[in-house]
Amino acid sequence: MGNEVIRPKILVFSTDKISDPGIDQAGLRKIHYSPSVYVISIPCSSGIKTRWIMHAFEQGFDGVFIAADGHECSYSPRCSEHTNKIITDSQTLMKEKNISPKRIRMAAICSVCAEPFANHMENFGRILSEIANNEDEANSRIKS
Amino acid sequence: MKERIGVYICHCGGNISDYVDVEELSSMMKDENGVVIAKHVMFACADSNQKEMINDIREKNLDSIVVASCSPKLHLHTFRGVAERAGLNPFNYVQVNIREQCSWPHSDQPLDATKKAVGLIRAGIKRVANSKALENTEIEATKAVVVVGAGVSGMRAAIDLARMGNEVFLIEKDFFVGGRTAQSDVLFMTNQNGKQLVELLYNEIRSLKNITLFTGAALEKISGSLGNFNIVIKINPRFIHDKADEKLLNQSISECTVEVPDQFNYGLTNRKAIYKNYPEALPDKFVVDAKALQNEKAFIEKYSSCIDIYQAAETLTLTAGSILVTTGADTYQPKENEYGYKKLDGVITLPEFKRFIELNPGKLIYNNKTIRSVAFIYCVENRQTKGENKYCSRFCCTSAIHTSLLINEKYKNIKSYHLFRDIRTYGKQEILYEKSSKQGDIYLRFEEKEPPIVEKQGEKLIVKVKDYLTSKKEIEFETDLVVLVTGMVSRSDSNTISEKLKIPIGNDKFFNEIHPKLKPVETVIKGVFIGGSCQGPKNISESVQSSLSAAAKINALIKSGKISVDPIVAIVDTNICVWCGKCTEVCEYDALKEIKADVKNVASVNKASCTGCGICAPVCPVDAIQVAQYTNNEIEGMIDGFMQKIEMKEKSVETKVEEKEGIVTMKEYPQIWKQILLSIDEKPKTIPEISKELEINNDLITYHLMTMNKYNIVESAGMDKKETYYLYKLKN
Numbered sequence: 026m027g028n029e030v031i032r033p034k035i036l037v038f039s040t041d042k043i044s045d046p047g048i049d050q051a052g053l054r055k056i057h058y059s060p061s062v063y064v065i066s067i068p069c070s071s072g073i074k075t076r077w078i079m080h081a082f083e084q085g086f087d088g089v090f091i092a093a094d095g096h097e098c099s100y101s102p103r104c105s106e107h108t109n110k111i112i113t114d115s116q117t118l119m120k121e122k123n124i125s126p127k128r129i130r131m132a133a134i135c136s137v138c139a140e141p142f143a144n145h146m147e148n149f150g151r152i153l154s155e156i157a158n159n160e161d162e163a164n165s166r167i168k169s
Numbered sequence: 170m171k172e173r174i175g176v177y178i179c180h181c182g183g184n185i186s187d188y189v190d191v192e193e194l195s196s197m198m199k200d201e202n203g204v205v206i207a208k209h210v211m212f213a214c215a216d217s218n219q220k221e222m223i224n225d226i227r228e229k230n231l232d233s234i235v236v237a238s239c240s241p242k243l244h245l246h247t248f249r250g251v252a253e254r255a256g257l258n259p260f261n262y263v264q265v266n267i268r269e270q271c272s273w274p275h276s277d278q279p280l281d282a283t284k285k286a287v288g289l290i291r292a293g294i295k296r297v298a299n300s301k302a303l304e305n306t307e308i309e310a311t312k313a314v315v316v317v318g319a320g321v322s323g324m325r326a327a328i329d330l331a332r333m334g335n336e337v338f339l340i341e342k343d344f345f346v347g348g349r350t351a352q353s354d355v356l357f358m359t360n361q362n363g364k365q366l367v368e369l370l371y372n373e374i375r376s377l378k379n380i381t382l383f384t385g386a387a388l389e390k391i392s393g394s395l396g397n398f399n400i401v402i403k404i405n406p407r408f409i410h411d412k413a414d415e416k417l418l419n420q421s422i423s424e425c426t427v428e429v430p431d432q433f434n435y436g437l438t439n440r441k442a443i444y445k446n447y448p449e450a451l452p453d454k455f456v457v458d459a460k461a462l463q464n465e466k467a468f469i470e471k472y473s474s475c476i477d478i479y480q481a482a483e484t485l486t487l488t489a490g491s492i493l494v495t496t497g498a499d500t501y502q503p504k505e506n507e508y509g510y511k512k513l514d515g516v517i518t519l520p521e522f523k524r525f526i527e528l529n530p531g532k533l534i535y536n537n538k539t540i541r542s543v544a545f546i547y548c549v550e551n552r553q554t555k556g557e558n559k560y561c562s563r564f565c566c567t568s569a570i571h572t573s574l575l576i577n578e579k580y581k582n583i584k585s586y587h588l589f590r591d592i593r594t595y596g597k598q599e600i601l602y603e604k605s606s607k608q609g610d611i612y613l614r615f616e617e618k619e620p621p622i623v624e625k626q627g628e629k630l631i632v633k634v635k636d637y638l639t640s641k642k643e644i645e646f647e648t649d650l651v652v653l654v655t656g657m658v659s660r661s662d663s664n665t666i667s668e669k670l671k672i673p674i675g676n677d678k679f680f681n682e683i684h685p686k687l688k689p690v691e692t693v694i695k696g697v698f699i700g701g702s703c704q705g706p707k708n709i710s711e712s713v714q715s716s717l718s719a720a721a722k723i724n725a726l727i728k729s730g731k732i733s734v735d736p737i738v739a740i741v742d743t744n745i746c747v748w749c750g751k752c753t754e755v756c757e758y759d760a761l762k763e764i765k766a767d768v769k770n771v772a773s774v775n776k777a778s779c780t781g782c783g784i785c786a787p788v789c790p791v792d793a794i795q796v797a798q799y800t801n802n803e804i805e806g807m808i809d810g811f812m813q814k815i816e817m818k819e820k821s822v823e824t825k826v827e828e829k830e831g832i833v834t835m836k837e838y839p840q841i842w843k844q845i846l847l848s849i850d851e852k853p854k855t856i857p858e859i860s861k862e863l864e865i866n867n868d869l870i871t872y873h874l875m876t877m878n879k880y881n882i883v884e885s886a887g888m889d890k891k892e893t894y895y896l897y898k899l900k901n
């Protein structure tokens with residue numbers, strides 16, 4: 026199948042009413058982003074469980090991105106607060122397993138955020154590659 | 170676990186198959202655990218394919234299906250319907266988005282798009298394998314609706330709801346109906362009188378026996394849920410005895426000397442302590458301002474048979490299946506000295522000016538000065554880049570222009586200056602802008618960063634503005650009146666209403682609908698709808714449109730007396746739950762309650778209130794809560810599906826065309842191109858010939874041949890014998 030390009034695998038949790046239409050619009054407008062981005066649609070970012078995030082890392086995802094509704098969340102005015110707590114709890118577990126807390130990110134993606142979503146994916150991919158390079162370097166130093 | 174899964178992969182014409190190798194996908198999916206059948210189809214949503222799916226489900230005894238096609242936003246319900254018609258539970262169906270989230274965004278990398286599609290479909294298969302059959306819950310619904318707010322939107326919606334056979338309770342906080350429309354003398358576009366419009370609606374409400382109107386009434390407490398809300402209202406007294414002698418009451422009004430600023434006229438005039446908003450205000454009943462009269466003991470004593478300032482408020486509990494909120498909006502009140510407001514004589518707001526015009530039928534005289542010129546300053550505290558009100562209020566440009574036309578018609582020879590940022594007289598309202606331009610109104614454009622300056626020079630009111638229409642030339646002129654065109658803001662009591670009904674409030678502080686396009690009048694609170702300007706700035710027509718839309722939705726919901734509730738709600742595993750109360754702390758909808766189980770207390774979900782948001786699930790310390798369709802097995806199964814190793818097979822059919830490497834690498838071709846190339850490999854063919862051979866319609870073949878021609882892959886080889894069609898051949 027030819028030479029494979031190694032790209033960080035990103036799991037996106039996206040909200041079905043607000044963020045999903047934004048991500049769909051990126052596709053509709055043929056705005057390109059990495060094909061190693063996979064999206065799981067959920068009702069609200071405050072409903073994401075830390076175990077799902079940890080499961081994604083255990084299965085080999087390089088990063089988890091939460092496309093949240095932010096202040097536009099129609100379920101709870103405290104949505105950002107709840108989602109932040111989920112991220113903080115996950116980062117604690119990630120540190121325990123030597124996973125860089127930078128491997129999880131959150132941003133508000135609204136129903137017209139096609140370009141911002143593609144930009145977020147590009148930036149996050151770059152950050153994840155840098156983390157991987159630094160980790161490889163550190164590992165090789167330990168070995169030597 | 171589902172063990173007889175059907176997988177359907179859609180070409181979507183060429184929208185998917187141009188970039189994703191759907192044939193390869195379907196052959197790979199046949200080997201997945203539990204998959205009984207895997208097919209690729211030209212259009213999954215086509216009637217013929219739906220029928221084929223139904224046959225497959227029945228013949229092969231499928232227990233679940235996966236359709237990999239477009240976004241679930243488009244066809245989730247189509248395929249749930251297919252499943253249901255074939256006798257499957259509609260929730261044992263999963264739609265995988267391989268178009269908007271795969272073939273289109275990765276059209277630049279078709280090979281990787283195909284690999285991604287493998288992961289996406291495998292995730293769908295794992296999800297459907299873990300899916301549970303779900304049934305909608307049916308609840309009894311009271312065929313009654315509470316409409317909060319008797320402005321034009323609320324009144325109009327109440328009438329329609331009543332006509333459709335529902336019991337309607339219309340609640341108005343003020344003692345008179347009509348809201349802001351009653352404050353308008355002439356309405357734009359129709360030139361109808363606002364008060365007459367209110368009267369028309371009020372008379373219709375009176376004629377309908379199934380509408381009960383409560384004025385001076387406010388929401389106190391809401392309990393219950395969709396189908397059966399219990400709404401406690403507080404009805405404030407008018408402080409006038411029900412059986413007061415009309416003659417004596419009229420005498421008391423003429424003798425009453427206590428006056429207070431009239432809020433209906435924005436304090437431009439005073440009103441008596443026994444009052445109506447305006448002479449024809451409805452209901453045709455006076456109200457006593459008890460606070461203003463509290464020191465008038467002799468007067469109260471004299472008219473004690475009519476007036477009782479000690480009357481107490483009443484509370485009443487109403488039961489309704491649904492609630493419609495049409496509480497309207499406020500207009501922005503400028504800060505002191507904003508453009509000289511409340512500091513400089515001659516600076517007023519547009520709503521104040523409109524009341525002022527109505528109160529001055531003969532001459533336009535303000536503070537003993539005849540008005541000959543008016544400067545309208547637009548977008549006051551609206552469309553702010555840095556401020557709170559970033560939105561446009563929509564109605565105010567038209568309202569200001571309509572007012573300038575009105576004053577010229579009513580008082581003659583009044584010069585109007587319009588200091589605007591952009592004129593937004595959309596739709597038919599543009600006619601008013603044209604009329605205003607023709608009557609000689611002067612339009613000066615300013616930018617937000619350089620707003621006009623209003624100042625006094627001696628007795629003169631001076632306006633200075635940098636006009637962007639004339640190369641930022643500084644223009645200074647004298648005017649008799651400055652009118653601040655203020656926009657809409659959310660009501661000052663919207664937070665109180667939001668807290669009681671749990672309606673979310675947006676950044677703009679208006680009530681939030683679920684989705685502005687797809688669910689514009691629904692809120693996340695099941696059974697609670699919004700209409701009119703409480704959800705954002707709207708003119709009267711738009712407000713009525715939205716409230717009528719909500720009325721239709723409500724009627725459809727409760728008309729049968731039974732409501733089918735979506736089964737996607739939180740589920741508590743009572744074996745694990747040890748009741749800590751954390752779930753109730755985060756639930757915005759009171760959907761979780763503590764109940765007694767056999768030997769312990771556990772959480773219980775009210776399905777009618779639960780929105781399925783899942784906020785309660787991550788806070789549970791023992792992981793006892795899951796949301797249907799988003800269970801741990803389903804989500805973690807999807808993650809496993811994404812990450813499963815991909816081994817793609819080489820395709821035998823590709824061997825022949827791959828030899829033509831000189832043109833382009835064949836593997837990078839969309840699937841349909843490969844088929845066309847194979848078809849014209851032997852000899853040139855026309856579009857109908859290719860179409861017939863490949864069983865793909867003419868238009869699609871034409872489109873792709875044109876693209877292939879553009880990329881120098883095929884070329885025309887003269888005409889056919891009938892000289893009707895070009896013949897297409899491979900480019901050598």
